[in-house]
Amino acid sequence: MTQPYLLLVEDRSKDELLIVRGLKKAGLEAEIRVARDGLQAVDMLFPETGDKPADVLPLLILLDIKLPKLDGLEVLKRIRQHPDSACIPVIMPSSSDDAQDLRNACRLGANSYLRKPVSAQPLNDALSALVGYWCEFHEQAGKAN
Amino acid sequence: MQQQGIRSLVNIPLSWDGSLRGFLGFDDIDAPGRWQRRDVDLLRMIGEMMAACMRRLEAQEALRQFNEELERRVKERTAELIVANQEMEAFTYTVSQDLRSPLLVLDGFSQALVEDHGEQLDAEARRYLDYLREGSRELGEMIDGLLLLSRSTRGEMRREQLDLSAMARNCIEDLHQSEPQRKVDVKITEDLHGYGDPRLIRSVIVNLVGNAWKYTSRAEQDPIEFGRSRDMGRDMFYVRDNGAGFEIEYAEKLFQPFQCMHRPDEFPGTGIGLAAVQRIIRRHGGKVWAEAAVGEGATFYFNLPNPEANGDSALSVIG
Numbered sequence: 268m269t270q271p272y273l274l275l276v277e278d279r280s281k282d283e284l285l286i287v288r289g290l291k292k293a294g295l296e297a298e299i300r301v302a303r304d305g306l307q308a309v310d311m312l313f314p315e316t317g318d319k320p321a322d323v324l325p326l327l328i329l330l331d332i333k334l335p336k337l338d339g340l341e342v343l344k345r346i347r348q349h350p351d352s353a354c355i356p357v358i359m360p361s362s363s364d365d366a367q368d369l370r371n372a373c374r375l376g377a378n379s380y381l382r383k384p385v386s387a388q389p390l391n392d393a394l395s396a397l398v399g400y401w402c403e404f405h406e407q408a409g410k411a412n
Numbered sequence: 413m414q415q416q417g418i419r420s421l422v423n424i425p426l427s428w429d430g431s432l433r434g435f436l437g438f439d440d441i442d443a444p445g446r447w448q449r450r451d452v453d454l455l456r457m458i459g460e461m462m463a464a465c466m467r468r469l470e471a472q473e474a475l476r477q478f479n480e481e482l483e484r485r486v487k488e489r490t491a492e493l494i495v496a497n498q499e500m501e502a503f504t505y506t507v508s509q510d511l512r513s514p515l516l517v518l519d520g521f522s523q524a525l526v527e528d529h530g531e532q533l534d535a536e537a538r539r540y541l542d543y544l545r546e547g548s549r550e551l552g553e554m555i556d557g558l559l560l561l562s563r564s565t566r567g568e569m570r571r572e573q574l575d576l577s578a579m580a581r582n583c584i585e586d587l588h589q590s591e592p593q594r595k596v597d598v599k600i601t602e603d604l605h606g607y608g609d610p611r612l613i614r615s616v617i618v619n620l621v622g623n624a625w626k627y628t629s630r631a632e633q634d635p636i637e638f639g640r641s642r643d644m645g646r647d648m649f650y651v652r653d654n655g656a657g658f659e660i661e662y663a664e665k666l667f668q669p670f671q672c673m674h675r676p677d678e679f680p681g682t683g684i685g686l687a688a689v690q691r692i693i694r695r696h697g698g699k700v701w702a703e704a705a706v707g708e709g710a711t712f713y714f715n716l717p718n719p720e721a722n723g724d725s726a727l728s729v730i731g
Binding site: 288 | 611
């Protein structure tokens with residue numbers, strides 16, 4: 268079985284370093300795969316043509332809003348559209364403080380929003396808040412299979 | 413003329429503004445030379461009246477053309493201005509967004525450095541890092557100010573009834589949370605409502621109350637006030653502090669971007685907030701102004717006219 272992994276979609280390498288640092292500090296040891304733009308993220312999540320998601324999906328997605336090629340909100344829309352990927356927790360870190368971006372992220376079903384720079388504590392808080400839902404979801408999903 | 417049966421003819425010249433414009437001719441088909449002085453005088457008078465009328469018509473036409481031209485030019489200029497303004501706003505917005513990313517990296521890594529390697533740094537190194545963070549925080553505030561300034565004139569505006577007292581309370585709660593060590597007495601009048609765009613008016617309250625909080629830091633025993641007063645039947649809201657104040661001659665300057673009354677090390681400030689406040693209030697059809705004296709605090713007044721209420725606030729005066 269493939270090891271569980273996290274998907275980080277971030278175009279700026281320094282922001283990536285800060286987020287990875289935050290994840291490590293929060294005690295997450297899962298593999299972190301990085302997509303550099305929205306299109307790459309979609310290719311990783313939906314490798315086949317059509318809307319079918321990949322067999323092994325990430326446990327968690329950290330998705331920047333402003334991304335080249337395809338922005339984070341579009342990627343989020345794709346993730347929420349298919350039932351197999353609809354329940355993956357998505358945290359959106361962004362430098363935007365535009366209320367419209369926040370509203371859109373919320374409306375499209377982001378689970379959490381983090382303002383950049385992503386420091387350890389807020390990321391830790393966001394992850395802790397998701398853990399209950401996350402464990403419950405995987406337990407239920409495990410039973411169903 | 414004989415073919416037409418004309419026996420005699422009087423031609424009255426029509427002239428105005430010093431030039432001959434035409435003739436007014438009268439013919440007689442009955443007899444030659446029957447014109448008397450009286451007739452000619454009368455006809456000349458008619459000619460003068462006609463000339464005066466035609467002169468006026470000509471002037472009116474010229475005026476109409478001039479007005480049309482003027483209107484066209486105004487439209488052109490307005491369109492040019494709108495485009496220039498939109499370009500400038502878009503520029504400010506993009507620049508501020510793009511400036512923010514590298515700044516956040518600076519801030520993020522200096523924080524990470526303190527958190528992860530703080531113990532290996534001596535006191536001086538830590539102090540320098542603090543300066544670095546302070547600098548990036550100030551730059552961040554300026555960028556936020558620029559964004560707010562550009563946003564204060566961009567985009568659609570909603571109008572709804574807002575609970576300004578609640579906004580002020582939330583703002584004070586945030587300030588208390590960010591600086592829990594400070595004890596600032598605050599008086600907020602309950603149930604103050606106004607019409608406006610929730611997002612923009614919140615920025616106004618955050619700026620004015622935030623300023624009061626900032627400048628009151630040297631005189632902690634005096635309260636910050638948010639209330640309403642009435643002058644000539646007009647409602648206005650005010651935010652009062654009892655801090656450093658400023659010389660009233662500079663009151664107008666306060667509302668221009670990047671103007672700050674105090675040295676930055678005395679009271680930190682970006683000088684953009686009040687410019688944004690003024691733009692927002694003006695966009696709502698209201699006015700903002702300040703009263704102050706050095707050492708005696710400052711009061712900022714603003715009003716928010718209700719666009720649906722006719723006859724200003726006559727009803728609220730009775731009520």
